[in-house]
Amino acid sequence: MTKHFKTFGVIGAGAWGTAIAQMLAREGQTVHLWALEPEVADAINTARENTLFLKGVPLKPEIRATNRLEDLGTADAIFAVAPAQHTRVTLRALRASLRPGTPVVLCSKGIELATGEFMTQVLKDELPEAVPAVMSGPSFAIDVARGLPTAVTLAMEDAALGTELIQAISTPTFRPYLGTDLLGAEIGGAVKNVLAIACGIALGKGLGRSAHAALIARGYAEMTRLALALGAEAETLTGLSGLGDLVLTCSSETSRNMSLGLALGKGEALGDILAARNAVTEGVATAPVLRRLARARGIEMPISEAVAAVIEGEISVDEAITALLMRPVKAEAVKS
Numbered sequence: 623m624t625k626h627f628k629t630f631g632v633i634g635a636g637a638w639g640t641a642i643a644q645m646l647a648r649e650g651q652t653v654h655l656w657a658l659e660p661e662v663a664d665a666i667n668t669a670r671e672n673t674l675f676l677k678g679v680p681l682k683p684e685i686r687a688t689n690r691l692e693d694l695g696t697a698d699a700i701f702a703v704a705p706a707q708h709t710r711v712t713l714r715a716l717r718a719s720l721r722p723g724t725p726v727v728l729c730s731k732g733i734e735l736a737t738g739e740f741m742t743q744v745l746k747d748e749l750p751e752a753v754p755a756v757m758s759g760p761s762f763a764i765d766v767a768r769g770l771p772t773a774v775t776l777a778m779e780d781a782a783l784g785t786e787l788i789q790a791i792s793t794p795t796f797r798p799y800l801g802t803d804l805l806g807a808e809i810g811g812a813v814k815n816v817l818a819i820a821c822g823i824a825l826g827k828g829l830g831r832s833a834h835a836a837l838i839a840r841g842y843a844e845m846t847r848l849a850l851a852l853g854a855e856a857e858t859l860t861g862l863s864g865l866g867d868l869v870l871t872c873s874s875e876t877s878r879n880m881s882l883g884l885a886l887g888k889g890e891a892l893g894d895i896l897a898a899r900n901a902v903t904e905g906v907a908t909a910p911v912l913r914r915l916a917r918a919r920g921i922e923m924p925i926s927e928a929v930a931a932v933i934e935g936e937i938s939v940d941e942a943i944t945a946l947l948m949r950p951v952k953a954e955a956v957k958s
């Protein structure tokens with residue numbers, strides 16, 4: 623049976639949730655956007671601007687902001703865009719109102735620190751009757767909100783339903799490509815944030831573009847090792863949600879993860895960097911849990927290990943660089 627997607631719910635009115643709501647909003651469709659902060663919902667509904675998280679973008683009239691998660695319960699599809707560490711609690715709050723079989727598209731990029739779970743597992747725990755999907759790829763919120771061309775992976779097990787959803791949400795400038803490997807898509811999105819911190823550190827330290835390129839390539843190798851060990855498909859990692867997002871995030875100062883690394887490399891303290899920004903930097907929470915996961919499975923992820931050690935205050939940036947450079951040289955294609 624054909625599913626008609628007319629009403630959407632977006633959980634989280636940060637930069638990305640707001641950009642997704644803007645992309646979804648078009649004539650004849652309604653988008654309910656849940657904001658944690660009353661002033662954000664108010665500004666979107668009255669001034670039609672998200673003055674806290676996405677300043678300067680006039681928002682479409684189809685977007686209705688709310689502070690009540692239950693207002694999203696009747697949507698034909700939900701986009702879950704709260705930061706990874708807050709995803710569980712927001713999904714749980716929807717349990718009483720969401721219709722069974724509603725697609726929930728996970729858009730946050732991270733691993734839950736307390737449990738080590740990826741977002742698909744969190745969704746399964748909290749809303750077992752939802753249809754899971756993952757949307758991930760190289761996409762800065764400001765680019766999508768301004769209508770600049772963007773392509774992402776949208777992974778859903780039911781390819782027919784995924785195709786219908788993509789037809790309902792795609793525009794000439796927002797192009798989701800269908801996949802069925804949810805795990806691969808979410809691993810790419812979570813791991814690239816940690817690797818972007820490493821790339822930022824290297825550039826902030828003045829190690830040069832050769833070192834930067836080496837970090838991207840060796841980072842891609844460790845991301846792929848983890849993905850294959852956890853049962854994801856290699857093709858997913860070569861796509862938009864893997865290599866595509868890794869390249870974007872590791873190469874642009876627009877990335878919060880990359881810019882945090884840059885500041886660390888220049889000698890700023892982690893606490894000061896975080897205190898000065900009003901934006902989530904997912905790699906900071908993901909790095910320690912990623913290290914835990916890799917160690918538990920015996921997967922070698924030296925770059926992520928080094929980032930975790932710096933974030934946890936176990937070693938300095940200089941010690942992390944020395945540790946990486948002192949690693950024994952070995953064959954490039956070694957798998958573990």
Ligand SMILES: NC(=O)c1ccc[n+]([C@@H]2O[C@H](COP(=O)([O-])OP(=O)(O)OC[C@H]3O[C@@H](n4cnc5c(N)ncnc54)[C@H](O)[C@@H]3O)[C@@H](O)[C@H]2O)c1
Nearest residue numbers: 635636637638639658675705706708730731762763901902
């Ligand atoms: N910004 C981007 O360009 C972009 C692009 C793709 C994916 N993402 C991912 O989207 C997710 C959200 O990032 P963002 O950039 O929209 O956030 P943001 O940094 O713009 O805003 C922070 C968000 O966190 C929310 N928040 C803070 N405390 C909370 C709590 N206790 N419970 C629920 N929500 C809380 C705020 O309400 C706000 O929506 C992240 O996982 C990020 O990796 C971001």
Ligand SMILES: O=P(O)(O)OC[C@H](O)CO
Nearest residue numbers: 759760761762877878879
């Ligand atoms: O700003 P970042 O580092 O959270 O990255 C944003 C997006 O994930 C890029 O695809």
